[in-house]
């Protein structure tokens with residue numbers, strides 16, 4: 009048996025130079041090489057004759073070079089290299105651009121296999137930039153399905169193919185099976201040797217499918233189990249704080265200017281149960297835009313302070329942190345709570361003072377941006393950590409913040425509804441509460457899709473509303489004009505509107521490139537109603553709450569994701585007024601039309617996010633990296649949603665039987681999970 013953890017340099021053909029290149033693509037050990045999967049495949053099993061080739065088809069041909077390479081200059085900087093080839097059915101030529109090396113390697117009389125796309129032009133059969141293999145050489149790839157790997161400078165496909173082949177040749181037998189036998193049987197998976205062998209060199213598409221299924225399955229299973237192990241750890245082994253005093257909260261709730269919705273009450277009860285118990289709370293609160301999450305967070309913070317602990321609320325943007333600060337002051341200061349703000353806009357002196365007070369316990373609740381996770385922030389007695397996430401933080405940040413106290417309770421708020429299956433993976437370490445009800449009296453936001461020709465009417469409509477006392481958001485995708493992107497910029501719109509369409513109104517501009525103090529001032533003036541029209545980029549996207557604003561006009565709405573449009577739309581309809589969302593759509597594509605129709609049809613964030621995933625497919629947005637989880641090499645959370653469902657069933661079976669995966673039969677799997685989660689899982693104390 010060989011050790012797969014050994015350095016890749018033990019593989020034949022890997023010298024010091026190649027080693028460096030391999031390290032660039034994160035291949036250090038033999039195992040890394042084995043798990044560096046092809047990004048795609050080329051089926052070279054069927055060989056064609058030159059006479060039978062068709063324009064634009066991708067084929068493999070077996071040919072002779074019958075004349076030496078011809079070099080021709082087309083224009084400055086562009087040279088063409090033509091290699092005359094033939095088989096028993098006809099003649100053709102292989103074409104390479106700017107490739108002087110071809111003169112050294114292709115010689116008259118050579119016999120080669122070529123694989124590439126056929127082009128019939130100028131009365132010739134051409135094969136453009138084909139991949140090639142000399143027949144006399146060590147033929148390895150012809151007559152097979154060959155893997156195509158992601159490369160880096162210095163490595164060729166051939167290098168990678170040889171590497172995989174050499175690893176499999178020597179180490180193929182050393183791969184141990186870490187999935188329990190029952191798991192393999194229940195899910196009809198192939199074994200690890202079969203999977204790894206065939207993911208690199210499949211003999212048929214069917215075999216490839218079997219291999220891929222197994223590898224996707226195992227990757228998702230490891231991710232799911234790892235997250236559930238973390239969750240169990242939080243929930244079982246360590247004791248959290250018992251927040252006993254709960255009653256006084258009633259006074260706070262009675263003092264609210266509104267009654268809580270049933271959904272808010274239910275979620276607060278779930279939080280209360282967690283806080284009262286000695287298990288550490290790790291709860292996600294999901295609620296659609298405007299459902300009233302902030303108040304739930306503030307009540308939880310109050311509970312923490314009532315029990316003699318400090319609380320922290322971390323927001324994804326400065327604007328939002330300030331807004332939470334205002335709400336917290338208004339609501340909690342009358343009850344004697346001391347609240348501090350830590351964000352980029354707080355002057356240095358003031359910041360130092362706040363840090364001191366926080367450490368001395370003279371501040372009860374600190375609100376801020378990610379400035380809060382910095383090392384110099386210390387608490388006297390931290391009891392509750394709340395992160396208002398919107399997918400911007402992750403497991404890691406949460407754990408850094410938690411470590412500033414001794415097992416504080418953790419609450420995560422998000423406004424982006426996530427389909428349940430995905431929530432289980434992305435927030436697999438959290439229990440979930442859902443606020444599935446909007447405060448009473450909200451009128452359904454009316455959504456209208458329009459094109460450029462309606463612009464005048466739209467502004468006219470907006471003006472009428474402004475005259476009756478309402479305010480308007482106008483959102484643009486860019487800050488400044490760009491030569492490269494054909495979209496309206498906030499600055500351009502601001503001038504257009506101020507000087508033209510709405511010149512009698514007070515118009516403000518807000519974007520991320522402004523100084524914090526300018527942003528604050530503009531937002532403040534908008535909140536007070538001094539600014540009637542706010543032209544903005546998506547900095548207003550998350551959480552901004554100005555109930556008097558009743559119209560939002562979104563420029564170039566085709567450039568936004570549906571979930572993002574839904575978030576933006578949620579900036580209106582937050583008070584008693586009938587609100588409107590106008591989507592200016594400049595695209596004529598059917599996909600764009602379909603997306604706009606969805607926005608017109610529904611206001612339900614869950615439906616919208618599911619549709620968004622369906623139409624948009626995998627996105628950076630949900631990438632696992634930012635969540636601090638192991639990287640997925642082959643699985644895709646969206647494409648493989650059905651496998652994910654199967655995986656979740658299997659994970660439940662395994663954990664029902666062996667909650668900590670401590671049985672002998674599960675030990676290889678557990679080791680694999682620890683290996684994959686790396687430092688994260690150690691940090692999270694598995």
Ligand SMILES: Nc1ncnc2c1ncn2[C@@H]1O[C@H](COP(=O)(O)OP(=O)(O)OP(=O)(O)O)[C@@H](O)[C@H]1O
Pocket residue numbers: 266267268269272295296297298299300301302303422423447448550551552553555578582
């Ligand atoms: N039960 C309620 N009855 C009436 N108004 C409420 C209720 N709960 C919250 N509100 C008000 O609804 C508005 C939206 O609340 P909040 O800002 O907490 O929403 P949110 O869930 O954070 O939304 P978003 O995800 O868009 O930030 C606020 O003005 C808040 O005061």
